[in-house]
Amino acid sequence: xxxxxxxxxxxxxxxxxxxxxxxxxxxxxxxxxxxxxxxxxxxxxxxxxxxxxxxxxxxxxxxxxxxxxxxxxxxxxxxxxxxxxxxxxxxxxxxxxxxxxxxxxxxxxxxxxxxxxxxxxxxxxxxxxxxxxxxxxxxxxxxxxxxxxxxxxxxxxxxxxxxxxxxxxxxxxxxxxxxxxxxxxxxxxxxxxxxxxxxxxxxxxxxxxxxxxxxxxxxxxxxxxxxxxxxxxxxxxxxxxxxxxxxxxxxxxxxxxxxxxxxxxxxxxxxxxxxxxxxxxxxxxxxxxxxxxxxxxxxxxxxxxxxxxxxxxxxxxxxxxxxxxx
Numbered sequence: 334x335x336x337x338x339x340x341x342x343x344x345x346x347x348x349x350x351x352x353x354x355x356x357x358x359x360x361x362x363x364x365x366x367x368x369x370x371x372x373x374x375x376x377x378x379x380x381x382x383x384x385x386x387x388x389x390x391x392x393x394x395x396x397x398x399x400x401x402x403x404x405x406x407x408x409x410x411x412x413x414x415x416x417x418x419x420x421x422x423x424x425x426x427x428x429x430x431x432x433x434x435x436x437x438x439x440x441x442x443x444x445x446x447x448x449x450x451x452x453x454x455x456x457x458x459x460x461x462x463x464x465x466x467x468x469x470x471x472x473x474x475x476x477x478x479x480x481x482x483x484x485x486x487x488x489x490x491x492x493x494x495x496x497x498x499x500x501x502x503x504x505x506x507x508x509x510x511x512x513x514x515x516x517x518x519x520x521x522x523x524x525x526x527x528x529x530x531x532x533x534x535x536x537x538x539x540x541x542x543x544x545x546x547x548x549x550x551x552x553x554x555x556x557x558x559x560x561x562x563x564x565x566x567x568x569x570x571x572x573x574x575x576x577x578x579x580x581x582x583x584x585x586x587x588x589x590x591x592x593x594x595x596x597x598x599x600x601x602x603x604x605x606x607x608x609x610x611x612x613x614x615x616x617x618x619x620x621x622x623x624x625x626x627x628x629x630x631x632x633x634x635x636x637x638x639x640x641x642x643x644x645x646x647x648x649x650x651x652x653x654x655x656x657x658x659x
Contacts (some may be wrong), residue, residue, distance in 0.1 A: 334453070335359040336565075337410040339395060339443070340417035342366055342375040344521050345458070345512070347382065348558045349414055354385045361408050363391040364417065369424070369431075370522045377655070378519055395439030405446035412565060415443050415457040418488075421523055422462060422617045425484040436488035437495075444499045452505070454568035456561060459493055459509040459581065461550070461622045462486030470589075471623035474511070474581050483617035493581055500579035506568035507578070510561065513585030513624045517554030517644055518651035525592070526645070529599055529607065530652050538608040545593030545611060548621035550585040553644035556637030560584040563633040585624025586637045598641055602649045 336353055340346030341362030350360045362382060366375050382388050389408075393400045395417050419425075419435040440457070447455050464472045465481040481487040489511075496507045516526045532539045560582075569580040600606055614620065626636040653659065 334411040335361070335408065337361045337363060337404065337408065337413045339363045339413070339415045341382065341390075342379040343416060344378075344519060345515060345554065345557060345561075346414075346416035347378040347519060348554055349416060349561050350382050350388070352558050352562060354382060354387050357387070359387045359389070361389050361391055361404070361410060363393050363395070363404065365392065365394045369419070369421075374519075374522065395442060396434045398442055401442035401446055402449070405450045409450055410452060412452050412454045413443060413447060413456070414561065414565060415440065415455065418458060420485070420521065422483045422485045423615060424523070426617060429484050432484050432488045436485075437491060440492050440495060444495060444505070447505050447507075448499060448503045454565060455496065455505055455507040456565050457492060457496060457507065457509055458489075459511045460486065460489040461511050461513045461583070461585065461624065463490040463493070463511060464622070465619065470621065471587065471625040472583065473625040474583055474628055482619060485617070497577055497579045501577035504571070504578065506570070508564050508569060509579075509581040510564065511581065511583045511624070512557060513550040513552045513583065513622055515552050515554055515557050517648055520554070520648065525595075526599065526648060527652075529596060530603065530649065533600070533603055533605055533607045534658055538610040539596070540612050541592060541596065541609045542612045542618060543592070543614045543620060545591065545596070545609065546620070547592040547614075547618070548589040548623070549592065549595070550587065550589050550622045550624045551595065551641055551644070552584060552586045552624075552637050553639035556586070556639050557584055560629065560633070560635055560637065563635050567633055580632075582629045582632075583624040583626050584629060584637060585622070585626060586639070587624055587626050589621060589623040590641055595641060598645050599649070602645050
């Protein structure tokens with residue numbers, strides 16, 4: 334297939350683009366390489382795919398309506414994997430307009446492209462952040478998600494509603510994936526594992542929120558990619574009752590881990606103890622996440638299963654090699 338992958342210089346998008354190229358698909362990799370974090374890391378990710386057969390780079394802003402229309406008109410993709418977004422829960426407190434531009438205006442441009450140039454399947458990134466104040470564990474896609482506690486979470490919930498409406502109105506097969514705390518090699522520098530590793534190796538204290546009692550369903554990047562590919566290859570169909578061809582799945586490890594224990598494993602892999610600066614809960618955070626992946630397993634025969642010991646070991650190996658530190 335010819336697949337438009339947005340966020341192709343980003344953490345998840347780059348891994349997905351590489352996997353699609355390896356199996357023989359054509360990839361139009363769209364990214365604006367913005368400066369939300371170190372552009373050199375994004376350029377290094379992009380270097381993994383840019384010279385491969387079947388890859389075409391498109392340096393475009395998702396919110397640029399005319400440019401996005403031209404991408405669809407010119408390339409006529411068979412499918413779209415939308416992984417571009419303004420990420421980060423805490424950053425949404427500082428720059429809310431960035432989330433509206435990228436996550437809402439930008440996503441609307443994706444939907445309009447799929448409407449004007451019909452695709453076999455639109456797969457798009459949602460987030461566990463949509464669950465907000467939900468306290469029922471594990472989080473199920475059947476749970477009510479009307480109370481997000483961050484603008485980032487609200488924007489992702491809006492994406493699900495927007496996609497459902499376009500799917501209903503225009504018959505676009507669409508699937509939203511609620512990712513749970515993705516980590517691994519080539520990860521984002523604003524995520525906990527990256528921040529902790531850098532600080533520990535440099536002998537600086539780490540900030541541990543909720544006094545280390547936070548629980549997260551850490552999900553390794555290779556599992557995320559496998560889930561994305563399987564879902565991409567199995568687009569939803571309208572039900573006999575006339576429901577829209579739109580589905581939403583959780584993708585998580587189904588194994589919540591306390592942050593303090595996560596740091597213990599990282600210390601063991603680094604061979605160095607952390608100086609832990611225990612902090613209260615931050616605005617926009619939730620105390621725990623836990624993915625119910627029953628629907629993903631039932632419909633696509635897959636659920637993530639990489640233990641944190643394996644995932645952290647692979648991340649540390651990559652980090653030492655990429656940044657040339659001992």
